[in-house]
Amino acid sequence: MNRKKDKGFESPRPFKLTHQVVCINNINFQRKCVIGYVELTIFPTVVNLNRIKLNSKQCRIYRVRVNELEAPFIYNDPTLEVCHHESKQRNLNYFSSAYTAAVSAVDPDAGHGELVIKVPSELWKQGDDLKVLKVYIEFSLDQPKGGLHFVVPDVEGTMAERGAHVFSFGYQNSTRFWFPCVDSYSELCTWKLEFTVDASMVAVSCGDLVETIYTHDMRKKTFHYVLPIPTAAPNISLAVGPFEILVDPYMHEVTHFCLPQLLPLLKHSMSFLHEIFEFYEEILTCRYPYSCFKTVFVDEAYVQVSSYASMSIFSTNLLHSAMIIDQTPLTRRCLAQALAQQFFGCFISRMSWADEWVLKGISGYIYGLYLKKTFGVNEYRHWIKEELDKIVEYELKMGGVLLHPTFSGGKEKDSPMSHLHFSIKHPHTLSWEYYKMFQCKAHLVMRLIENRISMEFMLQVFNKLLSLASTASSQKYQSHMWSQMLVSTHGFLKSISNVSGKDIGPLIKQWVDQSAVVKFFGSFAFNRKRNVLELEIRQDYTSAGTQKYVGPIKVTVQELDGSFNHTLQIEENSLKHDIPCHSKSRRNKKKKIPLMNGEEVDMDLSTMDADSPLLWIRIDPDMSILRKVEFEQADFMWQYQLRFERDVVAQEEAISALEKFPTPASRLALTDILEQEQCFYKVRMQACFCLAKIANAMVSTWQGPPAMKSLFTRMFCCKSCPNIIKTNNFINFQSYFLQKTMPVAMALLRDVQNLCPKDVLNFILDLIKYNDNRKNKFSDNYYRADLIEALTNSLTPAISINNEVRTVDNLNADVRLILEEITRFLNMEKLLPSFRNTITVSCLKAIRQLQKNGHIPSEPSLFKSYAEYGHFVDVRVAAVEALVDYTRVERSSEELQWLLNMVQNDSVHYVRHKILGMLAKNPPFTKATDSALCNEALVDQLWKLMNSGTSHDWRLRCDAVNLYYNLFGLTRPSCLPLPELGLVLNLKEKKAVLNPTIKPEPGVSTVIDTPASIGIHGVGMGYSTVDEEPDPVSLGVCGVGQPPLGLKRKAETPLGSPPEPGQVLQQQEDDGGRRYKIRFNTMEEEDIDMETVHDSQAFIHHHLNLLERPSTPGKEPPLVEQSMLSMPATPVPSFPKETTSTSSKHGAEHSHHHHHHHHEHKKKKKKHKHKHKHKHKHENKDKEKDRERDNSHAYSNSPASGRSLRSPSLSD
């Protein structure tokens, strides 16, 4: 594969950063603004370094000095507004490519940046001796929307008393949002960080706190941090607030910070952190790389856990008291994750985005080892299975997750991943769900590598990476060792082969360089004569997200005489595998059966097939392939597997399989497992739900009391009065979880009328009634929340007679009881709130369910009030979820607007993200369904949201893209009316739909071939339907993107890169300084640049063309000329004059569009000049691309390059 760069790391920049000072002088909580400066120490690596590109978003830059000399600078952020001009494009294909291009245009990994600083010419010569340059930038941030988050509660008192705090956040490399830097994971430098804050506040940041000094007025103090370990800017963070400080009692160099009043919780929650430290240090045989570690717990966190160099920022909601059971393992997991990322992610950084999987993989993998050690092997295997199921489900649905994307040949639409509606070239273009799955797959693949080379070698590799990095980190910059701290896929694989001596190439090729998973179907027959098991394993490698697997696969067969492993080779055409059996089917009575783990057990063999010695068969029991297995074996085999196989994964598989066998035998097996206390509690919990399903399937033949009822009574109720539950005592967590789960599962039972059986409902109501937690040392909030969930599960649709209005009077008696409980619970919660308001959350879900089932009127106002800012975040999310559901069911545009409004205005980033995520998951309508909600205004609104409304938050923008995709698909939303000036054409249907009344004059096509016309082959964007009466103006400029009608090749095209759709191309004519801009997208004629058209009307008459961008990738017309040829299809004659005048009229506006970037109007000239340079570079590339395109007929579509094309500098 394309893993180059054997010899370490090559910086994409013409300079190397060695040290950066960040100084924030003032943080104003009232106005939410920040003032400071940065100073970057850089070594030019080229002679005559004349410009420096840095990353900066959102910052207002006051001045830039290079070595004390004022330096001019340009600030241009193309991601602010992805598609320029008020384009009516509205198709996601177009947006995605434009967005990718915009992100690429400022990608620090490619050496780009938003901020371009011109090095004063006096300093150019210095490049010769590669002298150091100091770049000093003063900046401020006013009400930042991204990067830094201010939490300022609206109460009386000073900021410290109010608990106001601010912290940095972001998805991937987002440090540029709060100070100018080289925002790349591969640009390491040492840091000096200074923060002056109010004397009542603490500033926590990366590195060692050297000293804290009062300002002269004694009202503020300055925190001085030094980070001597080379660190990438994205790993720098800051948190300022009136934090309470807790020095870890076990490790004095570890300090914890939390918001006022939470110290007791902090003490409890952090009391085991030292164990995690010890664990990682032990397995990695490496000390924690930083000299200190800080944990900060903040409100309104962006994600639960984010790791930065020597500190981690957590959500304050992870803190809990000793009374809380359920949150404890979750919090420990979060801490373990954060700490794993300290080693791999913060200390060891990555060379490029394509190497991200190594970091995520290793940190996820060692986190898994921690899980195994702390929570046990069962929990670990259960987790692995869960993760595997998740990734398999996602890939089969969405079509593949690629760990190591390589971008050979510069094609932006990475062909293997074209099924996605976003580019995977940048972390910032990924959908959040994809990114989560990416992390999931990464650690699973690490585990596969471990399977292959053994854990010992694996840990040696990690140790090697770490020790190389720590050696490098202590070196001076001049030693050029720092790149050792960057991990690359190649370096990692090389390490593996050095350490283990094994070739894991095929494994990497299969899972890392390739996306998708394997889907097996297995079935078998037993050949009694030959005493052979004939196993057939088929694969589906044609559907989306699947790939073909060739290689070994382990099969475990449990026979009467024991358990036997077989390794089969999956080859191209061999489906059948013969496996000789060891035992004879004649069974030895009274003989114990040996299991895989050496245990010997008695089994009741009466249910099995007398002719076969097979008890059960498992395919790939170790999960050493990323696969989904659908295996067919008889129900009794699944039952044996459930009862006697000791692996929790096998038990869980058996439970899922038994859902299809609703028989008394299955029931017995499940009940037995439920009662077995040695069995893993999560398996038992799963068995509950399976039992409920089986009971429902067997409803007509079911004997005895409702499933699980007698079991529950026996386990949790009083001996003397079985209808009353014991007073709570949750000291045994296994039975606690079972006690929580069983009522929830029981409530899913249905009788013959498909209603929840009366005695089950009464039973649950009694559980609520008699619940008594007074003697319990643990809180019962989760238990009560689950009881409410059980009530919710018991609900069935109301029988409604002729759609009567739901009133109190016609309320069903059972529902009245349920409602009574919910009302009481919800009201009590106001007086005695439960931990994380779990009960409110459950109540809201229950109320929504009551509404949905028609028991009470469907009404959104309650949820709206709970969704407001000021409620606990879990409550808000639950309320929003109910609203999203309401929006879908009731097709309410008002609520949809309300939600979208919240996406735009809410101050909690997490909530905004959640709303979009939930809307995408439970969309109010889809492409396939017709809905009144789907209208032009909504399209415009969402388009605006992703185009410019979410520029401050990568994650949110991708969420918006995701929602847009789920609502409208990749193509132009069908609800849009015809574009006013649009071209009459429908490429999607590939119909020559236009009324070909008008044929272009022959002259037109002739001229097209003149040099001037070359380069018009960008992607045209007119996208419309046929039947609208074409506006004369538009017709004048219409080109039709229909397939070739015999056009000439365009090989001579000098400017190969297709322009950004909807943008204007400028062309230089041979004969002089005249420039032309040609609008491709006539839907907005106002975009024609006035200054370029004034003297070229005649030309434009002939050449304005509208090119059609195809609606789906792959159908694009390869060449512009071809599109032009289809001009004959234009139905009405063109009116060149009108075109021109209209164009001129709007020219001014257009030029405005060019420079929408703030504070940059004055620097227009300079910028253009810069663009010119920039352009030349592109030109070469573009030429190459052109050649490629000639061959491939594929389009690359880059706004960035497009922009350079229309740059005025082209004229000279």
Place this chain on the structure above:
Amino acid sequence: MADPAAASSGSLIAGARSSSGKAASSPAENYHLARRRTLQVVVSALLTECGFESAEKAAVESLTEMMQSYMNEIGRCTKAYCEHTARSIPTLSDVVVTLIEMGFNVDTLPVYAKRSQRMVITAPPVTNAPVVPKALTAGQKRTHPPHIPSHFPEFPDPHTYIKTPTFREPVSDYQVVREKAASQRRDVERALTRFMAKTGETQSLFKDDITAFPLIAAQPCTIPYLSALLPSELELQTLEETDSSEQDDQTDSENTTGNIITDDPAADKENSMLPPSGVVPSAKASEENMIDNPYLRPVKKPKVRRKK
């Protein structure tokens, strides 16, 4: 006026004891009415003696009232003096002391009593003093045990000192107790929430009947995480009751960070949650002195104006 009233009091006290009245509605009432009338006669006689020819009824009434009060006071005081000296029956000296105490010159009394123009008033008719209803006696009175001399008072009625198990057997049936506890709690909760709902803003699930299932309106609060994360006081109480060992652990860990001496107010504030260093045992304290955490170090004073 005080004199004649006081003068008559001596005789009246004796007189009052044996007076009686006409029959009225109830014997006790009659008794009192009769005495009152006698008192009125006395007052009138004294007035006549002093030379008044007539008096308004209201004036006589007032004077009677005053006299009665005066005599009451004498009686009360006398009784107090008598009891003060551990007696139950007043003696003459008790009366004398009382009179002296009340500012009356006792020496003048014999002269006054023997004055010539005094009027003799007929003794009030003898009426039966109202019968005090006899206390209900229950059970057999116990006789003194042999070691108690017989002159000691008798035992009171047995019911006054003997435990009488009159209550029912407490409900010890588990089921009933649980039932009761559950329904009590539910009633309390319902009443409380209804009350809260009635007195505050509510939300309703039904449009037709907004009182049907009143929900206390959701009020956004400024710092929502505090109430959501911190255990409620009720829960803390239970925790204390159920487990004290863990509490000990907590205080232990608290102590670990306790010994922080900061010299500026801001740092004090940050550490205000930490217990004062005084409670830390000395062994621990010395260990903590070794904690060198940069966040616990004192904040430095600014240096003398550096050139920036």
